[in-house]
Amino acid sequence: MAFAPSDEPVALKILVAGGFGVGKTTLVGAISEIRPLRTEEVLSDRGVGVDDVGGVEAKTTTTVAMDFGRITIREGLVVYLFGTPGQERFWFMWDELSYGALGAVVIADTRRLTDCFPSIDYFEQRGTPFIVAVNCFDGAERYEPDDVRIALDLDPEVPVLLCDVRRRASAKVVLITLVEHALKTLTAAQR
Amino acid sequence: MTPPEWLDDDAGPVVRPYALTRGRARSSADDLDLIAMVTASGNAPRDPAEISPEQWRILDITARATSVVDIASDLDLAIGVVRVLLGDLQDQGLIRVRPPAQVAPLPSERILKEVINGLRAL
Numbered sequence: 001m002a003f004a005p006s007d008e009p010v011a012l013k014i015l016v017a018g019g020f021g022v023g024k025t026t027l028v029g030a031i032s033e034i035r036p037l038r039t040e041e042v043l044s045d046r047g048v049g050v051d052d053v054g055g056v057e058a059k060t061t062t063t064v065a066m067d068f069g070r071i072t073i074r075e076g077l078v079v080y081l082f083g084t085p086g087q088e089r090f091w092f093m094w095d096e097l098s099y100g101a102l103g104a105v106v107i108a109d110t111r112r113l114t115d116c117f118p119s120i121d122y123f124e125q126r127g128t129p130f131i132v133a134v135n136c137f138d139g140a141e142r143y144e145p146d147d148v149r150i151a152l153d154l155d156p157e158v159p160v161l162l163c164d165v166r167r168r169a170s171a172k173v174v175l176i177t178l179v180e181h182a183l184k185t186l187t188a189a190q191r
Numbered sequence: 192m193t194p195p196e197w198l199d200d201d202a203g204p205v206v207r208p209y210a211l212t213r214g215r216a217r218s219s220a221d222d223l224d225l226i227a228m229v230t231a232s233g234n235a236p237r238d239p240a241e242i243s244p245e246q247w248r249i250l251d252i253t254a255r256a257t258s259v260v261d262i263a264s265d266l267d268l269a270i271g272v273v274r275v276l277l278g279d280l281q282d283q284g285l286i287r288v289r290p291p292a293q294v295a296p297l298p299s300e301r302i303l304k305e306v307i308n309g310l311r312a313l
Contacts, residue, residue, distance in 0.1 A: 008289075009256045010302055011226040031313070035264040040271045063269045068260065073309030077302070080226060080260060100224060102298060168313075176310045183303040 009076040014178065015097055016067065017084040017123070018107035019115025023135045023165040024083040025067050027107065031171035032069030032081050039066055039093065079175075084119070094122060103129040103182040105174055107165065110134060110143050113151055120152060129182040131159040133174045157184075211245055211272055218278025220288070223259055225270065228289040229277060230256045236285055246276050253286055 016024045028034065040063055067083025082097050084104075098104070104123050108116045116132070123130040134148050143151075145160040154160065159177050163170045209216055231253040236242050242250075245266060252265055263273040280286045 009228060010298070011228065011258050012298060012302075012306065013226050035261075036267055037260060037264050038267070038269040040269050068264065070261070071310070071313070073306055077305060077309070078258070079306060079310075080258070082225075096225065100226065102303075172310055172313055176307055179303055179307050179310065183300065183307070186298075186303065187300065 009078070012077075012079045013097070013101045014079060014081050014175065015084050015101050015104040015128075016081055016107065017104050017116070017119035017130075019109065019112060019119075022107045022109045022112075022115065024107060027105070027133075027165040027171050027174065028067045028069040028081045028083055030165060030168045031175060032071045032079075034069050037066045037068035038063045040064070098123070098126055098128055101128055103131070103178045103185075105178055106130055106132050108132050108134045108148065108152070109137060109140070110148065111137070111140050113148070116152070120154070124155075129178070129185045131161065131174070131178045131181050133161055133163045133165070133177075135165050136162055209272060209275070211243065211268070212275040215275055216271060218275040219282055220274045220278035223274050223277060223288065224290060225260045226258045228256045228258055229253045229262060230287045230289070232285055232287050234284050236283060241283075242280075242285075243276070246280055249273075249276060249280060250285060256289070 016027055018024055064085075066085070067081070069081040071079040071081070073079060079102075084094055084097055104119070106116050106119045106123070120130070120132070122128075132148065132152065132154065134143070134145065136142060142162070145162060149156075149158070149160045152160075159181050161174065161177055163174050165171055165174075212218075229249075231250045245268065248266060249262055252262055257265075259270070259273065259277070262277070263270045266273065268276075277286065277288070281288060
């Protein structure tokens with residue numbers, strides 16, 4: 001089935017999640033054309049109970065820069081990469097970002113594995129296909145993907161791979177693994 | 192400097208980005224997805240003086256279908272601001288918006304295979 005007529009441009013959305021400083025920006029920069037993108041940071045009642053808004057006015061908006069990159073596969077077929085904002089106060093944005101997303105890359109740092117728990121929980125609950133990419137930082141002890149899988153209590157079908165997000169070739173493998181996983185999920189759903 | 196007396200407690204601090212939208216932060220395009228595709232309809236505006244320079248640029252950019260995020264990025268404006276500008280253009284019938292429901296949630300196998308091959312070729 002042809003989903004879209006060939007003359008209609010198709011845009012796909014991939015999310016890059018993980019804890020603060022885990023390499024989201026680096027991954028987006030290694031593989032895609034970085035583009036400036038700003039959104040509003042809203043500290044409203046949505047933040048109550050999530051973030052400490054003590055001393056902050058009831059409605060405050062400032063603009064914040066987002067990690068955003070574009071990969072042009074061909075004329076009319078574009079993949080957008082969005083870094084999901086790490087701090088909890090940006091969680092209202094996750095729903096918008098994950099809506100219609102093809103899938104998500106959760107970057108993990110074995111020195112602070114718990115940082116990626118919220119991302120994994122989120123995508124598991126939403127049913128968004130995701131993979132875990134373990135960023136191998138210099139000086140960090142290397143773990144086998146299966147050890148990470150056990151530590152994160154992941155379903156067996158969730159791909160886990162080691163990567164170096166600074167390297168374009170490695171970032172490529174990460175994205176290909178995700179799209180292949182999304183394809184597998186899609187085909188399984190159609191059966 | 193005297194405090195701006197016209198602000199009441201509920202208004203909160205003035206937000207500068209929305210000066211371009213004459214202070215409006217809501218529009219008919221509030222729910223516009225980030226990767227919804229926008230195309231100029233080609234209709235002439237009823238009152239060209241009502242169209243802001245930013246909106247003319249949007250009409251220019253969307254002569255070819257362009258996503259909401261790319262418009263925001265090209266104009267270097269916050270997404271919320273762009274949504275308001277797009278909402279006005281949509282209300283006047285100057286743009287057509289193709290929601291992502293027709294674009295992304297279930298990309299075909301063919302598209303995904305094309306993406307995989309495209310990524311390999313990068």
